[in-house]
Amino acid sequence: MEDLDAKFAALADPTRRAILARLSLGEATVNELADPFEMTQPAISQHLKVLEDAGLIVRRVEGTKRPRRLANRALEEMDQWLAMLRAAFEKNYNRLDDVLAGIDIKKKGEKR
């Protein structure tokens, strides 16, 4: 659960979401990531650290470079989580459907 908290918190920042969107297209170095955001490298590195700690991205060592890519299944886990929350809401609303059907029957009865 803590892990998921960290993931959602990491995703709460628009720059970090943009970084993930960029990484969804493929691996990128810190320089490549810093470019479109007009941010300094340390600022980008800080965001990358948050994403990495949350388990959303991973880094690879290639000489002096540390290219980042999306972690496998990182978003899948969050999707499953939202699906379960959705299921909890659905359960209530399916019951509400029955309650509403009851209200409408009562109304029709009153009209007769």
Place this chain on the structure above:
Amino acid sequence: MSKMTLKTEGDTHLIVTRRFAASPEAVYRAHTDPELIKKWLLGPEGWSMPVCISEARPGGKIRYEWTNGKGGGFHLTGEYLELNPFSRIVHVERMHLPEPTPNNHVETRFDQDGEGTLMTLRMTLPDEKTRANMLATGMEHGMEASYVRLEQMI
């Protein structure tokens, strides 16, 4: 038919939409009349709401108490802020687990949609951390429902 959507928006919002085959008036009443609320706002199978206070007027109190009949339970308190029958409800709520969670500000809209109603629930949490926690709570309840179903199967 997929009737419901649930999505996060920005850093602090959670949006739920659902269609109902009933008039906006009926859906609105089912959200404000305690006798009706008790019948559906229950979460997992096996839970009930022995206490349901819903004073549907600006400043009116909300208090829902849930129990699983096995000694487990928690409650929610809140206040109504604005009511526009039968189209809109604005209220704040918090769960007591038993410590109160930060306020969840909720706007519920009921719009005529053909023969039925499109309901839009817009929750605003004070910050992203709170939203993450609320999502976590929802998941725990979803999981509990799964476990209860599992119990029934075995």
